[in-house]
Amino acid sequence: MIYDVIIIGGGPAGLSAALYFGRGLKKTLIIDEEKPRNIVTHETHSYLTQDGVSPQTFRQRAKEDTLKYEGTTLFNDKVTEVKKHDDGFIVQTPAERFQSKQVLVASGLIEQLPAIKNIESYYGQSVFYCPWCDGWEMRNKKLAIINPDERVMHMVTLLSNWTDKLEVFTDGHDSLTEENKKVLEDKNISYHLEKIAEMSGENGQLQAVRMTNGETVDVEGAFTYVYWNTKYEFLNNLDVERDENGRFVVGQFGETSVKGLYVAGEAKDNFGSQLIAAAANGGEVARFMMMMEIQQEFNKKSIKTK
Ligand SMILES: Cc1cc2nc3c(=O)[nH]c(=O)nc-3n(C[C@H](O)[C@H](O)[C@H](O)COP(=O)(O)OP(=O)(O)OC[C@H]3O[C@@H](n4cnc5c(N)ncnc54)[C@H](O)[C@@H]3O)c2cc1C
Known part of the structure; x- marks a missing residue:
C-alpha cells in the first residue's frame, strides 16, 4: 500500500494535520513514538476548550477526532530512516517499512534538562x-x-x-x-x-x-533553561537544507528543499512553542500539501478528458 502521506509525530501538529488529511480523503499514516516533551506535566494550558486537561487527555481527544476518518491509521513506533523512492518516500521503523507520496515531519523537539x-x-x-x-x-x-x-x-x-x-x-x-x-x-x-x-x-x-x-x-x-535536540537523525539520508542555526530552510507552508517533504509545529520552528500554535501550523501545512497533490491530479484528469 502506498499512503498519500506519512506523518512523523502524533502531537498537536501531526494530529491536526492528520485531521485535515482524513477529511481530505487522503490515505494517511501517523507514526508516533509517544514521547512528547510535555508528558511530564499534569495540565496543559491556553488551548481554547482544552485549558487544564492533561497531555494524555488532550492527545486522546485529538486521536478520537483524527482516527474516526476512514483511511487514517496510527502506528506506534519510532521512525529511524526516511529515504527517497521513485517519486515518493520509504519510511522505516524498527518493526516496519512504509511507502508514501509525501512525508510530513511533525516530530517536535527532543528535550533535555x-x-x-x-x-x-x-x-x-x-x-x-x-x-x-x-x-x-x-x-x-x-x-x-x-x-x-x-x-x-x-x-x-x-x-x-x-x-x-x-x-x-x-x-x-x-x-x-x-x-x-x-x-x-x-x-x-x-x-x-x-x-x-x-x-x-x-x-x-x-x-x-x-x-x-x-x-x-x-x-x-x-x-x-532546557536543551532541545533538533538533529532529526532519521532525515540524514535526505540532505535537507538547514540554515546556520540548524533550522530547516522552509517555505511559508513548511515545504523543505526535498520535494514532497514538509515540516510542521515545533520541528519547523526549531524552537519551543504552544499547543495551539503547533496544531494551527499542522493544519495549515496539511492544506498546502494537499493542494499540491490536488493540483497535480487535476492537471492529469484534464489531460485524460480531452
Ligand atoms: C513541561 C511542559 C509544559 C508545557 N505546557 C504547555 C501548556 O500548558 N500549553 C501549551 O500550549 N504548550 C505547552 N507546552 C509546549 C507544548 O507541549 C508544545 O508546544 C507542543 O507539544 C508542540 O507540538 P508538536 O506537535 O510540534 O510536538 P510534540 O507535541 O512534541 O509531538 C511530537 C511527537 O513526535 C514524536 N516523535 C519524535 N520523534 C519521532 C520519531 N523519530 N518517530 C516517531 N515519532 C517521533 C514524539 O514522541 C511526540 O509524540 C509545554 C511543554 C513542556 C515541556
Whole structure:
C-alpha cells in the first residue's frame, strides 16, 4: 500500500494535520513514538476548550477526532530512516517499512534538562520553562529563574508579570553584565553566579535550590533553561537544507528543499512553542500539501478528458 502521506509525530501538529488529511480523503499514516516533551506535566494550558486537561487527555481527544476518518491509521513506533523512492518516500521503523507520496515531519523537539541533581523530580510540577504555559499557576510565588546565558534578563522581565519574588541563578556562568547586575540590584532581585548542586523538596514541590558553595535558597518553584535536540537523525539520508542555526530552510507552508517533504509545529520552528500554535501550523501545512497533490491530479484528469 502506498499512503498519500506519512506523518512523523502524533502531537498537536501531526494530529491536526492528520485531521485535515482524513477529511481530505487522503490515505494517511501517523507514526508516533509517544514521547512528547510535555508528558511530564499534569495540565496543559491556553488551548481554547482544552485549558487544564492533561497531555494524555488532550492527545486522546485529538486521536478520537483524527482516527474516526476512514483511511487514517496510527502506528506506534519510532521512525529511524526516511529515504527517497521513485517519486515518493520509504519510511522505516524498527518493526516496519512504509511507502508514501509525501512525508510530513511533525516530530517536535527532543528535550533535555540541565544537569542539576533531582531536577526531573520537579520538572512539570513546580519547575517549568515556559511562563506562557505555567506562569499563572506560579503567580505570586517565590521563583528561581535558572538560566546561564544572556536570555536570563528576558526571563526576569517576563516573569515579573506574575510575581515580584524572583531569585536569579546563572548556574556557574558569569553571564550577567555589570549593567544587568545593577538592574537586578535596583529592583532588589538577588542573583547567584555559583553552579547549582541540587534541588530539594517533596512530592514534586520544589522547596530549595542548593549551590556548590553550600548556600541554599528557599523557593516555591522555578523556571529553568532546557536543551532541545533538533538533529532529526532519521532525515540524514535526505540532505535537507538547514540554515546556520540548524533550522530547516522552509517555505511559508513548511515545504523543505526535498520535494514532497514538509515540516510542521515545533520541528519547523526549531524552537519551543504552544499547543495551539503547533496544531494551527499542522493544519495549515496539511492544506498546502494537499493542494499540491490536488493540483497535480487535476492537471492529469484534464489531460485524460480531452
Ligand atoms: C513541561 C511542559 C509544559 C508545557 N505546557 C504547555 C501548556 O500548558 N500549553 C501549551 O500550549 N504548550 C505547552 N507546552 C509546549 C507544548 O507541549 C508544545 O508546544 C507542543 O507539544 C508542540 O507540538 P508538536 O506537535 O510540534 O510536538 P510534540 O507535541 O512534541 O509531538 C511530537 C511527537 O513526535 C514524536 N516523535 C519524535 N520523534 C519521532 C520519531 N523519530 N518517530 C516517531 N515519532 C517521533 C514524539 O514522541 C511526540 O509524540 C509545554 C511543554 C513542556 C515541556
